[in-house]
Amino acid sequence: MDGSSALSPRPVFSLSQTDRTRSHLDWVFLALEASVAIRAEDVIEAAAALDLVVTLSEWIGLWRLRGANPLGWEVARSKHLPAAEVQALVKVAAYLAQQNQLKIRQVVSAAVDNRTDNLVSAYLEVFCHLHGGPTEEAVPLALQILVKLLFYGGPQGAEYLQQDLQSWPGQSG
Numbered sequence: 753m754d755g756s757s758a759l760s761p762r763p764v765f766s767l768s769q770t771d772r773t774r775s776h777l778d779w780v781f782l783a784l785e786a787s788v789a790i791r792a793e794d795v796i797e798a799a800a801a802l803d804l805v806v807t808l809s810e811w812i813g814l815w816r817l818r819g820a821n822p823l824g825w826e827v828a829r830s831k832h833l834p835a836a837e838v839q840a841l842v843k844v845a846a847y848l849a850q851q852n853q854l855k856i857r858q859v860v861s862a863a864v865d866n867r868t869d870n871l872v873s874a875y876l877e878v879f880c881h882l883h884g885g886p887t888e889e890a891v892p893l894a895l896q897i898l899v900k901l902l903f904y905g906g907p908q909g910a911e912y913l914q915q916d917l918q919s920w921p922g923q924s925g
Contacts (some may be wrong), residue, residue: 770833773917777838779883780845780904780913781815783897786878787859788852792816798844798851807840842913849905856901863895 784790795812799805805812849856862871879894880886904913 773838774833776917777841777845779893779897780901781841782879782882783894783901784845784848784852785882786875786894787898787901788848788855790848790852794848795844798847799840802840802843802847804840804844807836808844811837811841838917839914842910842917846904846909846913849901849909851905853902853905856898856905860898860902863898 781790781795792812792815795808795815796805799808799812859871859875862869863875875898876891876894879897880890883890883894900913900916903909906912
């Protein structure tokens with residue numbers, strides 16, 4: 753996928769839409785981190801490949817600090833989410849999902865086959881840890897987002913993710 757695909761601009765989000773959008777993007781990046789171990793450096797490289805580093809520089813810096821400073825991450829999450837940043841995050845997430853399609857397919861295949869191998873358990877453990885601990889909704893959410901990563905990594909992945917952001921019922925916060 754190239755970085756030139758045109759996404760529909762969404763200049764203003766309502767507060768509830770912003771919360772849902774931000775949550776869904778957080779979950780997508782958590783799933784990428786849990787399934788293929790992406791790091792901040794991988795996000796920077798993807799943003800550079802798509803010529804989006806300037807647009808995402810603040811987000812990347814905050815995401816880097818999220819583990820060390822969860823309070824700072826929560827404060828950052830409460831700020832306005834510009835449409836340009838949403839579109840850039842969508843493109844980067846789709847790019848990373850496409851670049852890691854084989855590994856994602858392996859984890860999804862193991863989950864669909866109900867195999868209790870290390871791939872699935874490791875993915876769920878990391879996702880739940882990053883999500884804030886194992887909760888009743890964390891495992892189904894982790895599996896649902898994992899399957900969606902297959903579509904986000906497809907030829908029209910960015911467009912599919914953009915549509916999901918507009919329709920995802922998700923939870924706020």
